[in-house]
Amino acid sequence: MHPTPATHDVIIMGGGLAGLTLALQLKRRFGDIDVLVLERRSHPVPHATHKVGESSVEIGAHYFDTVLGLKQHLDEAQLRKFGFRFFFSEGRRDLDAVTEVGASRPLSIPSYQIDRGIFENHLAEVAAAQGVRFVDNAMVRRMALDPSPQGLHRIEWTESGEPHVAQCRWVVDACGRAGLLKRQLGLVQPNDHQAHAVWFRIGNRLKLDDWGQDPAWRSRCTPAARWLSTNHLVGAGYWVWLIPLASGSHSVGIVADPAFHPLERMDSFDKAMGWLAEHQPVLFDVLDGQRDKLQDFAFMRKFSYGCKQVFSGERWALTGEAGLFLDPFYSPGSDFIAMSNTFICDLIAHDRAGRSVQARAQLYDHIYHSFYDSTLALYQGQYGLFGDPEVLPVKVVWDYTYYWGVLSQLFFHDRLTDVATLGNLREELQHCQQLNIAMQGFLRTWSSQSQRRNAARMLDQAGLPWFAELNASLRDALPDAAAFQARLRQCVAQLRTLAHQIHRQALDEHPGLDDAALAALLAHPMPRTPIDHDAAPMLFERLTQPAAMA
CATH class of the missing domain: 1.20.1260 (Ferritin)
Known part of the structure; x- marks a missing residue:
């Protein structure tokens, strides 16, 4: 006879940003909850890890530093962000002679530039210390959902090649774009936002404050630390991000509407540099002498998508990129993780109290999608006015x-x-x-x-x-x-x-x-x-x- 599978309150498939923060939020709310996290990658992950989502804004930052209690780590191991900043520098080298949008001093509510490798390694350590069982090198092979009121979902996975099985009251997909539950349940939903992105890391600081010669321009910000902003170099149909990382690397990305700038013009590092030489020569000049410091390069065609449903009264949910994704402009990714995880925690709380969650799950799904629709309107069809x-x-x-x-x-x-x-x-x-x-x-x-x-x-x-x-x-x-x-x-x-x-x-x-x-x-x-x-x-x-x- 096969032994009875271990039973957990919650199994989270995916031990990246969305899954680990959900595990921590659940443990902070319910000290006795049994949470298993299955992560396919090995840990620890490298610093400056090959992911987007390094810039946080106010909701995500508040979720990390206050809701999850991670302020000390963020203050000591990450970079305090100097807000968003925009330069209308299309075809220009004189950054100090174009229109700049941003704040001259930091505003009250903090946000952070997050080195995802450092942060996710810390999250895994904190989760393990708080009693979350974290399994890396785990590949989920099969899910069998039981929607009955007292049912248990069954998850099968391999860990370093060895088969394992467990059952749970709640299952949450936080596995990113693989979208295991979304694909199994037929929830894939494309949208009409066509933008694509390429991005890479350079193993050096890009001190944008040194790119202008005008002393008045240099002294315009207090402190003189524009480089700590999420800097946007903008033009018609595109924007370029510059995000510093605590590990000493700098993240660079080009995000564009293919109607203006086809992906095929930038889908390798050499092509991207050629594109920058034409459209953002001030950045090309800085990077051209640092090609040997290139750490990675990736691109993604049509990165934005929706999802028909993310929360269910049948005790399953999707969070992070396993559900939906908007656009990196304004960095909403960690915000939507914060909101979806908060909804999931509340649904689990009601279920643990013996209450039905059918109506509440439906309501939260409607609210979450309304937030998605409102935010998508900021991007869809708007890239033409970015310049x-x-x-x-x-x-x-x-x-x-x-x-x-x-x-x-x-x-x-x-x-x-x-x-x-x-x-x-x-x-x-x-x-x-x-x-x-x-x-x-x-x-x-x-x-x-x-x-x-x-x-x-x-x-x-x-x-x-x-x-x-x-x-x-x-x-x-x-x-x-x-x-x-x-x-x-x-x-x-x-x-x-x-x-x-x-x-x-x-x-x-x-x-x-x-x-x-x-x-x-x-x-x-x-x-x-x-x-x-x-x-x-x-x-x-x-x-x-x-x-x-x-």
């Missing part, structure tokens, strides 16, 4: 205001699984989603008429008091659900005011713009967030009329 020094800065401020004012408020104030509060705010959340989609279309239309003036100036986000205050508000202590609802409605009013002012300025410059969708939403009455647009504070003017750089 516009007049419209992209407006888009960046709008996108951040939407992110900090809606999604981040929900996560930081621990309301993501507060079903009653989400129900009370349903009208406002739906309106914000519709407003964002309309604004993205309006920005695209505006860019089609823009003169794309590329003045030597810095658009300083830290110089917008309301913008910095919105970022800092994520740390506010809100005593109860009523206070949170008041906060979110205040953010909705601010977002509507910003939309009204963007709309008005664009029409002042280009009276013939098609504004029907946006105008209709701005005319929509919101009884709980009344706004006198004519009396509203000017949120937008100081961004679009900055003083030129000295």
Whole structure:
């Protein structure tokens, strides 16, 4: 007779970022939970490991440093990020003579540049110390799901060639793009975002602050550490990322819409360098003498995809890239890991309490997909305006205001699984989603008429008091659900005011713009967030009329 398989509360297939953080979150919430993580790679993984997802933003950073309690590691072993920064440097070598978008000083809420190898090795050590059973060199071979109320799922895998089997109450796929559960259950769902990416690591720091000669430009930021930003070198149809890593390497990526820049022009390191020589010569010049420091190179065609379902009342779930993936612009990957893992933990909590999770899983799946749809609108069809020094800065401020004012408020104030509060705010959340989609279309239309003036100036986000205050508000202590609802409605009013002012300025410059969708939403009455647009504070003017750089 075969021995009875070991039984676990949760089996997580995949011991990368999504799977290990979920295991830690479960152990922090339920000290007695039995979690098995199956990882196909051997550990420890190399530093500067060959993965994207090195730049975190506020939700993901808060998840890592506060929800998971990893702040000491992030402060001591990773790099504090100096926000996002954009340079309209298409075809240019004079980085100090183009429009720059970014903050002159760090804002209140921290985010991090994460060396994935260092971080995932640390996560595995912490998980093991907290009682998670972590098995590397494990290849999942078969899954048999039992959806009955008291059923157990069965997982078969090989560990260094030896067969193993276990059963579990919950199974979570965190195995990345392999999408084991997604493929078995027929959940694959493509989207219409066609962008591709190439990326590589150079074994050296790229000190972007030294790329400009103008002393005024060098002193514009305090501290003078632009290199710690996620730097974007942008042009029509593409953007290039520059991300420093704690191991001393620098990550470089080119992300492009194939309608502008086909993958075949950049799908090897030599081709990518040739493409940079034409489109971003300032970066080519820096890299050309460091070809011997190349550590890896990879490319991916059409990296973005959806998923029909990620949470199930039949006690399975998908998290991270095993479910869906958007775009690396704005670095939302760790945010969506944070949100999906939080939903999964709450579903497991309800199941452990003996409650049905069918309706809740369906609701969370709907909410998560609405976040996905809202965020996809930031990218889909928008790459053409990335080279516009007049419209992209407006888009960046709008996108951040939407992110900090809606999604981040929900996560930081621990309301993501507060079903009653989400129900009370349903009208406002739906309106914000519709407003964002309309604004993205309006920005695209505006860019089609823009003169794309590329003045030597810095658009300083830290110089917008309301913008910095919105970022800092994520740390506010809100005593109860009523206070949170008041906060979110205040953010909705601010977002509507910003939309009204963007709309008005664009029409002042280009009276013939098609504004029907946006105008209709701005005319929509919101009884709980009344706004006198004519009396509203000017949120937008100081961004679009900055003083030129000295």
